[in-house]
Amino acid sequence: MIELSHIEKRFGDNVILKDISLLIPEGTVTALVGPSGGGKSTLLRCINLLEIPTAGIIRIGGETITFLPGKKTRWQDIQKIRRQTGMVFQNFQLFPHQTAIQNVMEGLMTVLRWPAERARNRAVELLTKVGMAHKMDAWPSTLSGGQQQRVAIARALAPSPRVLLCDEPTSALDPELAAEVVDVLGKLANEGTTMVMATHDLRLASKIATSVVFLEAGNIVETGPSRSIFGAPTQERTKQFISTLNAGHSYDI
Numbered sequence: 001m002i003e004l005s006h007i008e009k010r011f012g013d014n015v016i017l018k019d020i021s022l023l024i025p026e027g028t029v030t031a032l033v034g035p036s037g038g039g040k041s042t043l044l045r046c047i048n049l050l051e052i053p054t055a056g057i058i059r060i061g062g063e064t065i066t067f068l069p070g071k072k073t074r075w076q077d078i079q080k081i082r083r084q085t086g087m088v089f090q091n092f093q094l095f096p097h098q099t100a101i102q103n104v105m106e107g108l109m110t111v112l113r114w115p116a117e118r119a120r121n122r123a124v125e126l127l128t129k130v131g132m133a134h135k136m137d138a139w140p141s142t143l144s145g146g147q148q149q150r151v152a153i154a155r156a157l158a159p160s161p162r163v164l165l166c167d168e169p170t171s172a173l174d175p176e177l178a179a180e181v182v183d184v185l186g187k188l189a190n191e192g193t194t195m196v197m198a199t200h201d202l203r204l205a206s207k208i209a210t211s212v213v214f215l216e217a218g219n220i221v222e223t224g225p226s227r228s229i230f231g232a233p234t235q236e237r238t239k240q241f242i243s244t245l246n247a248g249h250s251y252d253i
């Protein structure tokens, strides 16, 4: 379970997230949707402390990861917390000077201090899962965007995080390559991987999300099961937003 309790994030005088509370059960997929600038990426980045919330509490698996009153989180704590969360970025962020398999092995060997053979076995297992075993020795520059993203997903999953955080995982990809990534994420969802994703991709959100959080200007406008939010939203603003999506674009939110 991930618990966000009264999360606030300010950048200077700008309040980007305002009193966000959410419960994310294990084995579910939560899609953060909403207009640009609403705070989706910032919220996601708070869950692995890439951004430090200015107020509120985050718990992952019952453990408080945010600052406790009077106790400063040390850098080692942050590193430990980040190992509980895998992150996938819009632009893949593979290490260009490492092959696909080296990208997946890197963190296991340098951060977790696994021996090479154990890291290699884990990397092969994950590259097979994302359909990239045949390209394990390829350099990132020789892979398509969809293939790079699948390697990035394998890398994020390598240390067995409690949650996979995906920040616009398909938005840098054309529809065909995006579909490959949606298929992989769908498979992970079916296997019970807990995921939270910020996305503008309606196909991704409607295909794999268990619940949807509609975020606008740092506030949760509406949240609920994806079928209700996409099928019968209760808030006027959500209705408007969803109907614009359905009318204007085939898949892009």
Ligand SMILES: Nc1ncnc2c1ncn2[C@@H]1O[C@H](COP(=O)(O)OP(=O)(O)OP(=O)(O)O)[C@@H](O)[C@H]1O
Binding pocket: 011, 016, 034, 035, 036, 037, 038, 039, 040, 041, 042, 043, 198
């Ligand atoms: N490091 C930062 N410093 C100052 N302002 C920031 C910073 N990061 C984000 N913001 C601001 O926070 C707001 C929310 O940004 P965020 O990227 O979280 O929105 P989003 O909903 O993910 O948008 P998009 O859909 O365009 O990715 C924006 O106004 C953005 O300019």
